[in-house]
Every structure is written in structure tokens, then in C-alpha cells.
Amino acid sequence: MSMGTGAGTAPTGVRRGMPDKRRAITRAARAVFGREGYSRASVDVIAVEAGVSKRTIYNHFTDKEQLFQTVALEGAQQVTEAVGEILERHLRKIVDLREDLIGFGLERVTAVTRFPDHFALVRTIEAEVTRIPPDVLEVWKEVGPLSSHKKLAPYLRRIADLGLLVLDDAERAANHFNLLTVTDVNQRTFYGALTLPESETTGIVVDGVDTFLRLYGAGPATA
Structure with a gap:
């Protein structure tokens, strides 16, 4: 009986430890990739920062490309x-x-x-776009930027159904809204690397919303 209990508890302990190590690896990888860039970052440095062996990293991830894709997608999903x-x-x-x-x-x-490490990674993606594997880029765009546009689109469609907006393509309208507001701020701050005065950020968003409503607003019904 006691042997059976011991045999059953050891694998459980291993399973519980594995996610902790994986989280340590991805957390370290996100920081190193954001700081060093995709090309310069090494698995050795990530291992040191994570407090694990290089072999442990390769037990969880096939190579640096898979590790980069994993942390990029996890961050994009959180955002x-x-x-x-x-x-x-x-x-x-x-x-x-x-x-x-x-x-x-x-x-x-x-x-x-709220997600500074992820957006440091976004800066890496934009700076090294020609060095990052194309399939990684495509998956990241679907999970990250394009997904955010698609989440906004149904809300704009419902608002249009209320007669408050006039639009034919909700996803295109969502893209325009983001370009006029969020993207404008992100480009001026280089995704949080630089700071803008709160009044300037507010001005960009307010101007963007007003421009969006001039494009898609239903006149008096928007009030």
C-alpha cells in the first residue's frame, strides 16, 4: 500500500514543478527578447535569467523560435x-x-x-521583422493586433444597429478607430518606451473619436 502511494505521489510532484519552471522560462524569455531582440537573445542567457539549465529549456521548447513564438502569443492573448x-x-x-x-x-x-514586457517584445517584432520567421509573424498578428480589431468590430456593429453609427464593414471601422486613437498613441510613445503628457494622450484620443464620428456617426443620433 505504501509503495503504491509513493509511486503515485512522485509523478504528481513532478507535474506540479514543471509548470513553475515553464513559467520561469517564459517570463525570463519575454524579458530577454524584449531587452536584447530576437537575433541577439541567446538561450544561454534566458536559462541564466530563468534560473534553470539550458537542457531544461529544451525539454519544454524545441528551439529559440518556438520559445519566442510562445511568449509572443501568450502576451498577445493577455492583452x-x-x-x-x-x-x-x-x-x-x-x-x-x-x-x-x-x-x-x-x-x-x-x-x-499594464503589459510593459509584452510591448517591449512588440518593439522587437517591429524592429526585426525581416529576421523573425514569417509563420511566427502571421500567427502573432492573428492572435494580437487583428484579434483586437475583431473584438471591437461586433460592438460597433451593435451600435450601428441602434442607429448611432453608419457603417458597411464593422472590421474596417474598428481598424479606423484604432488607427485614430490607440495606434496613434502607441506610435508616438514607441509602445510605451517614451511617455506622453496625460493631456496630450487625452487630446489624441478625443480628436480621434471626433474624427471617427465624422466618418461613421449618424448625425444627431450620436448625441
């Missing part, structure tokens, strides 16, 4: 989930369309400060 929560807070129920869009835009731009 996309946060965007979904922000959408629910501001656009699930419309009280004043302009104010609700401004509120969404202002909170949306804070994602850069």
Missing part, C-alpha cells in the same frame, strides 16, 4: 483578453456614444503600461 474587458465596461451599454468611445479609447491605451 486581447484585457481589451475584451475594457470593451465590456465602456461599449456594452451606450449612454453617450462620444463619451463612451472616449472612455474606451483612454483605457485602451493604458494596455501599454
Whole structure:
């Protein structure tokens, strides 16, 4: 009986330890890739930062490419989930369309400060786009930037169904909204590497929302 218990508990202990090591590896990899870039980052440095052996990393990941893709996708998913929560807070129920869009835009731009390690990785992707494997880029775009656009689109469609917006393509409208607000702020700050005065950030978002409503607003119904 005691032998059976021992045989059953040892694998459980191993299983419990494995996720902790994996989290340590991905956390270290995200920091190293964001700091050193994709090309310069080495698995040796990631191992040292994670406090594990190089062999342990290769027990979890096939190579540096798979490790990079994993941390990029995990970060993108976290940001996309946060965007979904922000959408629910501001656009699930419309009280004043302009104010609700401004509120969404202002909170949306804070994602850069909430996920600094991920956006350091985004800077790496943009800086080394020709060195990163194309399949990794495509998967990252689907999970990250394109997913955020697709999450906003259904909310804009429902707002249009209320007669507050006029649009034919909700995904195109979502892309325009992001370009006028979030993307504008992100490009000026290089995804959080530089800071903007709060008044300037607010001005960009408010101007962006007003431009968006001139493009897609339904006239007096937007008030």
C-alpha cells in the first residue's frame, strides 16, 4: 500500500514543478527578447535569467523560435483578453456614444503600461521583422493586433444597429478607430518606451473619436 502511494505521489510532484519552471522560462524569455531582440537573445542567457539549465529549456521548447513564438502569443492573448474587458465596461451599454468611445479609447491605451514586457517584445517584432520567421509573424498578428480589431468590430456593429453609427464593414471601422486613437498613441510613445503628457494622450484620443464620428456617426443620433 505504501509503495503504491509513493509511486503515485512522485509523478504528481513532478507535474506540479514543471509548470513553475515553464513559467520561469517564459517570463525570463519575454524579458530577454524584449531587452536584447530576437537575433541577439541567446538561450544561454534566458536559462541564466530563468534560473534553470539550458537542457531544461529544451525539454519544454524545441528551439529559440518556438520559445519566442510562445511568449509572443501568450502576451498577445493577455492583452486581447484585457481589451475584451475594457470593451465590456465602456461599449456594452451606450449612454453617450462620444463619451463612451472616449472612455474606451483612454483605457485602451493604458494596455501599454499594464503589459510593459509584452510591448517591449512588440518593439522587437517591429524592429526585426525581416529576421523573425514569417509563420511566427502571421500567427502573432492573428492572435494580437487583428484579434483586437475583431473584438471591437461586433460592438460597433451593435451600435450601428441602434442607429448611432453608419457603417458597411464593422472590421474596417474598428481598424479606423484604432488607427485614430490607440495606434496613434502607441506610435508616438514607441509602445510605451517614451511617455506622453496625460493631456496630450487625452487630446489624441478625443480628436480621434471626433474624427471617427465624422466618418461613421449618424448625425444627431450620436448625441
